[in-house]
Amino acid sequence: MKKFSRNKKYCSAIRFVLYPFIILFFVACKDSGKIKDDEIKLEELCTKEINIYKSIINKFSLCFGTDNEKVYNSERDEITTIYQNCLTSIYEISRYINERKTIEYDGKKAYEIIKKTEELLNQNCEEIRKKPKSISLLIQKNLMEIQTSFYGKLKEGETCYHDLECSSGLICDGGCPGKCKKLKQEGENCQEDKDCDYYLVCLNGICTKSGEEDKPCRGDFQCKGELACINYKCSKIKQEGETCSTSSECEIFCDDNKLCSGMQISEEGGECGILSGNKICDLGLYCKAEKENINESHQNTPQDQINQKFICASRIKEGQKCKEGEACDIGLYCSPDEGVCKRLKKEGEKCGTDYVCDLELICDKEEKICKKPLSAKNRKPKGESCREDEECQSSNCKSQICCSPFN
Numbered sequence: 001m002k003k004f005s006r007n008k009k010y011c012s013a014i015r016f017v018l019y020p021f022i023i024l025f026f027v028a029c030k031d032s033g034k035i036k037d038d039e040i041k042l043e044e045l046c047t048k049e050i051n052i053y054k055s056i057i058n059k060f061s062l063c064f065g066t067d068n069e070k071v072y073n074s075e076r077d078e079i080t081t082i083y084q085n086c087l088t089s090i091y092e093i094s095r096y097i098n099e100r101k102t103i104e105y106d107g108k109k110a111y112e113i114i115k116k117t118e119e120l121l122n123q124n125c126e127e128i129r130k131k132p133k134s135i136s137l138l139i140q141k142n143l144m145e146i147q148t149s150f151y152g153k154l155k156e157g158e159t160c161y162h163d164l165e166c167s168s169g170l171i172c173d174g175g176c177p178g179k180c181k182k183l184k185q186e187g188e189n190c191q192e193d194k195d196c197d198y199y200l201v202c203l204n205g206i207c208t209k210s211g212e213e214d215k216p217c218r219g220d221f222q223c224k225g226e227l228a229c230i231n232y233k234c235s236k237i238k239q240e241g242e243t244c245s246t247s248s249e250c251e252i253f254c255d256d257n258k259l260c261s262g263m264q265i266s267e268e269g270g271e272c273g274i275l276s277g278n279k280i281c282d283l284g285l286y287c288k289a290e291k292e293n294i295n296e297s298h299q300n301t302p303q304d305q306i307n308q309k310f311i312c313a314s315r316i317k318e319g320q321k322c323k324e325g326e327a328c329d330i331g332l333y334c335s336p337d338e339g340v341c342k343r344l345k346k347e348g349e350k351c352g353t354d355y356v357c358d359l360e361l362i363c364d365k366e367e368k369i370c371k372k373p374l375s376a377k378n379r380k381p382k383g384e385s386c387r388e389d390e391e392c393q394s395s396n397c398k399s400q401i402c403c404s405p406f407n
């Protein structure tokens with residue numbers, strides 16, 4: 001998790017290439033410990049959100065017929081970095097809560113936000129296939145909303161080090177330390193977007209209303225609900241049959257007739273991928289290269305996709321034989337040593353490589369067991385110059401200086 005601030009990206013975006021024509025982006029940075037009394041403890045928050053990541057991969061792999069093991073492996077380093085950043089940020093914020101006592105955390109509100117996100121992922125595949133972009137967008141926005149589980153106690157004019165220390169409607173401005181000051185309202189002068197209140201953008205030096213349909217925007221998070229920022233305007237994502245100019249306007253893609261097109265489903269043995277007329281595989285299947293000597297993934301290079309035919313094949317169950325190029329069932333990997341599908345290893349289990357461990361874990365090089373990653377190392381101490389939060393031990397870069405009140 002990066003710094004909890006509306007003025008910075010909440011977490012690094014992750015790409016999930018679920019179909020050649022759809023690139024879905026999800027923001028987040030954690031997973032779950034057990035929830036008790038409808039509340040998420042602060043130390044469990046990073047784990048809870050990583051579980052959301054895993055659910056996203058698994059659900060969309062199931063619904064769109066992709067090889068989830070390949071998605072796991074392609075995104076593993078990114079997710080590990082996100083998890084490390086989250087742990088570092090949570091540690092720093094806990095010091096503001098416990099030592100400076102300038103921030104409060106509402107675990108029940110975090111629980112409600114996570115629960116709302118899980119409900120989106122609990123929809124059946126038929127619904128997800130109709131509105132993949134809208135659903136992924138709502139998931140991103142829900143996870144961004146977790147920052148509202150933190151409340152600042154400082155009032156206008158009080159000394160601050162972190163944006164979260166300031167009360168609602170205020171931002172920590174003016175260096176390290178700074179002062180809590182009011183966010184600019186509609187019509188007031190500004191220099192950049194972060195000067196303006198929620199759902200306002202800084203245009204021509206003036207805080208201008210955003211959020212609603214047809215209002216200006218620079219990113220999806222400046223638009224409300226299912227509205228996305230398309231061509232710098234908050235817009236509804238177009239559904240199947242609506243006219244379009246580019247695929248960015250549609251849930252799936254814009255066809256040659258300039259109409260938003262939906263997906264067609266193939267049964268086992270049926271064609272899939274670009275050459276199939278945009279078909280995806282039914283539940284329990286994945287899109288596999290027909291010839292073994294060609295790279296198996298239909299998510300590879302355009303040349304692979306042009307030259308190769310892909311068909312829908314059954315996912316291989318736990319304990320059954322597998323080989324390179326075949327997809328094991330969700331949550332499994334194909335063991336190269338034993339040639340069978342095995343369940344991904346949990347924390348504390350023996351390993352030889354990261355790829356046999358569950359998504360949020362790494363294989364410790366010395367102990368040879370799957371472990372949670374440590375918080376990010378090799379960061380700059382307070383006072384050194386920075387551009388991004390991740391460069392700092394404090395996960396807090398203010399006015400290009402690593403900022404913290406703590407030693």
